[in-house]
Amino acid sequence: FNKNFAGVVIILCENGLGSGAIINESGYVLTNSHVLQGSKEVEVLLYGADSLDEAKHIATVVKDSPIKDLALLKIIDPKHKLDVINISIVEPQPGDEAHAIGHPNGEIWSYTKGYVSQVRYDYTWQYSKNNKMFATVLQIQTPINPGSSGGPLLNNHGNLIGINSFAASDLQTMNFAISVEEIIKFLGGKS
Numbered sequence: 378f379n380k381n382f383a384g385v386v387i388i389l390c391e392n393g394l395g396s397g398a399i400i401n402e403s404g405y406v407l408t409n410s411h412v413l414q415g416s417k418e419v420e421v422l423l424y425g426a427d428s429l430d431e432a433k434h435i436a437t438v439v440k441d442s443p444i445k446d447l448a449l450l451k452i453i454d455p456k457h458k459l460d461v462i463n464i465s466i467v468e469p470q471p472g473d474e475a476h477a478i479g480h481p482n483g484e485i486w487s488y489t490k491g492y493v494s495q496v497r498y499d500y501t502w503q504y505s506k507n508n509k510m511f512a513t514v515l516q517i518q519t520p521i522n523p524g525s526s527g528g529p530l531l532n533n534h535g536n537l538i539g540i541n542s543f544a545a546s547d548l549q550t551m552n553f554a555i556s557v558e559e560i561i562k563f564l565g566g567k568s
Contacts, residue, residue, distance in 0.1 A: 378476055381535050382486050383460035385478045385528055387422040388436075388450075390414050396479035396528030397421065397450065398462045398537055400564075404452030406436060407560065408527030409542050410443045411504055421452060423459075424486060431456060440563070445512045446542055447555055447563045448527075462529050464564075465536035465557050469493045475519045475554075477541050479528030491519030493538075496556065502543060513556045515539045521552045530554040 386406055388395045395412030399405070406421065413419060417438050426432030436450040452459070469475065473493045481487055494516040503509045517530065521541045530539035539554030 378478065378488055378531065378535060380460075381462055381478055381529070381531060382488075383424045384462035385424060385486065387480055387485060388412055388527060389420040389422065390416055394480060394483065394524055395526045396524065396541070398527075398529035398540070399452075399459050400464060400537070401461055402459050404436075404455050404459060405439070406450040406452060407537075407540060408448050408450060409540060409555070410441050410446045410448045411508075411542075412527040413438060413441065413448050419450065421450070423455075442563055443508060444510060445555065445559055445563060446510045447512075447540065447560065449564070462531070463536045464560065465532055465534070465538045467532070468556070468558055469496070469515060469532060469538045471495050474533055475515070475517050475538065476531040476533075476535075477519045477521055477525060477528060478531070479521065479525035479541060481520075481522035481525045483524055489520045491517055494518050494551075497553075500553070502553070504543070512559045514542070514553045515556050517552050517554055518550050519552060520550075
């Protein structure tokens with residue numbers, strides 16, 4: 378999965394960082410809405426750059442769905458060719474292996490592996506009392522932590538099957554990713 382690292386960005390916001398997946402060569406990046414904290418513009422860092430100046434780019438918010446916890450960014454004037462993570466057209470099933478890349482607790486470009494435990498249709502959750510989310514999610518045993526939010530969940534072919542989003546606060550091995558079904562709908566049926 379080393380080839381997928383270059384398709385993952387760090388998203389820097391006012392109060393922290395998150396992850397994102399580059400989904401096409403024009404610089405579109407998929408992440409969680411909650412990572413953006415309401416920002417219309419964020420900084421992203423690309424993998425493998427020789428310097429911070431080369432890695433750092435500005436990205437604008439193109440589309441945001443707080444209720445589905447998905448957002449689409451556009452990197453402004455990428456300085457070099459971007460590596461892309463392809464979106465799977467096959468929905469994962471319970472028992473499928475799942476691979477995550479993100480930046481948990483600031484440990485940048487970390488890889489973890491686990492399994493899809495279940496697909497949860499029309500699932501509801503919230504990050505605070507004022508924001509309720511509603512989407513089809515993948516319940517995963519793959520470890521994720523703060524900073525992993527917005528990063529890609531991948532199948533064995535390295536294709537995107539979800540966006541890592543949240544963990545059950547009282548259960549360490551129960552984590553959730555927005556499903557590829559929701560991602561395709563959010564993107565308008567195409568990537």
